[in-house]
Amino acid sequence: MNIDWIKATQLTVTFIVVSTLFYVSLPILYPFYISIVLAIVILPLAKLLERKLYFPRGLAIFTMIFMLLVVSITVISLSMIELIHFLQQFSYLLPQIFDTTLQHFYETIFPWTEKVIGTLSNLLSKSPDFSKDYFTQLLRDFANSLREYSQNFLLDLVQSLILLFTNTLQSSYIFILILLSTYFLAKDGPRWAATLLSKLPTPVKDFVFDLRTQSYQVIKRYFFAQLLIILSSGLIIWIGLTILDVKHALAITFFSMLLDFIPLIGVSVVFIPWILYSFLTQQFHMTIGLSVLLLVLIIFRNIIEPKLLGTSLGIHPFVMIILLFLFFQWFGVMGVLLTPLCLILLITIKQTGILRDIQAYLTK
Numbered sequence: 001m002n003i004d005w006i007k008a009t010q011l012t013v014t015f016i017v018v019s020t021l022f023y024v025s026l027p028i029l030y031p032f033y034i035s036i037v038l039a040i041v042i043l044p045l046a047k048l049l050e051r052k053l054y055f056p057r058g059l060a061i062f063t064m065i066f067m068l069l070v071v072s073i074t075v076i077s078l079s080m081i082e083l084i085h086f087l088q089q090f091s092y093l094l095p096q097i098f099d100t101t102l103q104h105f106y107e108t109i110f111p112w113t114e115k116v117i118g119t120l121s122n123l124l125s126k127s128p129d130f131s132k133d134y135f136t137q138l139l140r141d142f143a144n145s146l147r148e149y150s151q152n153f154l155l156d157l158v159q160s161l162i163l164l165f166t167n168t169l170q171s172s173y174i175f176i177l178i179l180l181s182t183y184f185l186a187k188d189g190p191r192w193a194a195t196l197l198s199k200l201p202t203p204v205k206d207f208v209f210d211l212r213t214q215s216y217q218v219i220k221r222y223f224f225a226q227l228l229i230i231l232s233s234g235l236i237i238w239i240g241l242t243i244l245d246v247k248h249a250l251a252i253t254f255f256s257m258l259l260d261f262i263p264l265i266g267v268s269v270v271f272i273p274w275i276l277y278s279f280l281t282q283q284f285h286m287t288i289g290l291s292v293l294l295l296v297l298i299i300f301r302n303i304i305e306p307k308l309l310g311t312s313l314g315i316h317p318f319v320m321i322i323l324l325f326l327f328f329q330w331f332g333v334m335g336v337l338l339t340p341l342c343l344i345l346l347i348t349i350k351q352t353g354i355l356r357d358i359q360a361y362l363t364k
Helices: 003-053 057-123 132-170 172-198 200-242 249-260 267-282 282-308 315-330 335-352 354-362
Strands: none
Touching: 003 249, 003 315, 003 354, 057 172, 057 315, 172 200, 200 249, 200 282, 200 335, 249 267, 267 354, 315 335, 335 354
C-alpha cells in the first residue's frame, strides 16, 4: 500500500491546527461551546413540541430552555443546601468520630503495635533517641493533628462551596450569555448549517450528513441509557439509605449520582470508605447494610447496563484510562467530564467508516 505523504502531511497539519485552536480558545469561548452542546440537546425536544403541540419554533425552544433552567436551578439549589448542611453537621461530629476511631485503635490495634515497638526497642536499645514512650506519643500527636486538620478542612470546604455559589451568582452575565446563545443557536443554527452545507461539494455533504446522523444516534442512545441507569441507581441508594435510617440521605444520593457521571469513579468511592469506617468503629449493622446496598448496586448495574446500552461500545478499558489521563492533564477536572464525549466521537468514527475513507484518501 503506497501512501501519499503530501496528503498525509496536509491532514496531520490540519488536525494539529484544529486541535490547537480548540485548546487555545476553550478558556475564552467556553460559554459558546456550552451553548452548542445545550442547543444540540434541546433541539430534538423542541422539534417534538413543534410536531405534537404545534408550538412556533421560537416558543418551543424558549419553553425547553425555561424547563431546563427551572429543573437545573431546583436540583442544584437543593443539592447545595443539603450538601452544605451535611458538611456543617459532619464537621461538628468529626471530633467524636475521631475519638471513637482512636479509642478503637488503642483497644485493638495499639496492643499489637506495642509488641512491635518493644521488639524495636530491644533491637535499638543502644540508640538514646529512641524509646517506647517517644514512639507512642508520636502516634498520638499524629492522630490529634489529623483530627484537627480534617475538621478545619471540612470547615474550609463549606466556606469554599458558599463562596463558589456566590461567585456563580455574581457571574450571572456569563449564564445569561449562555442562555441567549443557546436560544439563537437552537433557533437559527439548523438554517445556518444548511446554508453552509449547500456550498460544499456533494461528497463532503454526504459525509457530514452521515457523521451527523450516526453521532446523534450514538449520543442519544448513550446518554439516555446512562441517565436511566444513574436515576435507577440513585433511587436504589435513596431507598437503601432511608431503610438504614441514614441522615442526609438525599444529599448523599445526589452526591453519589454526581460521581456516577464521572468515568471510572462511581459510587464505590463513597461506599467503600464508609463501609471500612463503619467496620472499624464496630457499627456492624451499618457495615452489613452498606455492603448489601453496594452489592445490590453492583449486581443491578452489571445486569441492566448491557441491556440498556445494547451492544458493547467496542473500546478497551485501557484506552479509556489513557483518554481519561490525557484529558485530565490537558483540561483538568473538566477533562474527566469530556472523556465520555471523546469516547462517543471514537465510536462515531468507527461506525461511519471515517478511518476507511481516510485510508482511501491517503492511498495512491
